[in-house]
Amino acid sequence: MVRWEPGAAGRLREAAMALYAEQGYDGTTVAQIADRAGVTARTFFRYFADKREVLFAGSEELERVIADAVIAAPAEAGPMEAVAAGVLAAGEAFVGRRDFARQRYAVVAATPELREREFIKMASLVEAFRAALQERGVAPGRAVLAAETGITVFRVAFERWVEGAEADLVVVIRETLGELSELTS
Template sequence: MGRWGPDTRGRLERAAMELYLQQGFEQTTVAEIAERAGLTERTFFRHYTDKREVLFRGAGRLQALVVNTVLAAPASAAPIEAVAAGLEAAGDVFQGDVERARLRQTVITANPELQARELSKLATLASGIAAALRQRGTPDLTADLTAEVGVVVFRVAFERWIGGAGPQDWTLLIGSLLGELRVVLGGAQA
């Protein structure tokens, strides 16, 4: 394919992930990533701003997909239904490659700075979902709570999905966790 081939990004990403896992994220330089991929640093910087972006590039796409799906849900859909549709759509970003998702998570879990970044991305996702719900006419408090709960479901679903626990069909997994949450909250009424 060469350095302009469609797989340039994939080669850089695989090289980066291998190095992050072998020697740690902090210890890895862009020069090493490019070398392992058989490409130049210049090529790396054509595709990524820095070595962190290799791990977080998908987050923007995921956010856009979720937010747009929430906005596009039928007006008759309850806020939680619109959010559920958004979360289901998110599966498209990672569902094709569970191994990659697992490796990425291993790299992030090993590094506090990356963990902080991940938490911040998830907070941004919650804000984006809440804003989309408000645009649909959902009152502030309901929008905030539904968005935050949506992100909780997303996180727990993602952990279970990469851990191989529960249903491996993403849509089923989201549905089953929402059901479980209803049971959890119902307990307080007892």
């Protein structure tokens, strides 16, 4: 097997998702994932800390996308407008990734250990929102409330999208933001 074959990370993700679908997360080993991807287990560990991280790699990038969009929102934008910009930017990050998102969602939903890790990821995204809002001068308490609301909108929209909404995630996010606006008026 070639040690540094191009596209190894993508092949490892595809192999892991296929194996998780075939035999479940708990029934899948790193060795099986590496074998299916045509690399060694050592190569697997160059890309991922463990088999769980195949599903969560890229979280830091999503945090950065959110924070950058919140900070870049127009100066006159209020906290929720800035949060909306961050949520929409997060949605843009999933363009062309619906199949993977659906597969990942199913694996995470079926595995308690992974659901726990998903909660940790969501808490990190809340923190990204909060820090960016505070950088914009939003008071800490308001920043936390807006951040938690933004993540709730993202999570609700994401679940609708992977569970069958026909529209793109960004459209579903806009609809969910509209529903929130109606609820709070």
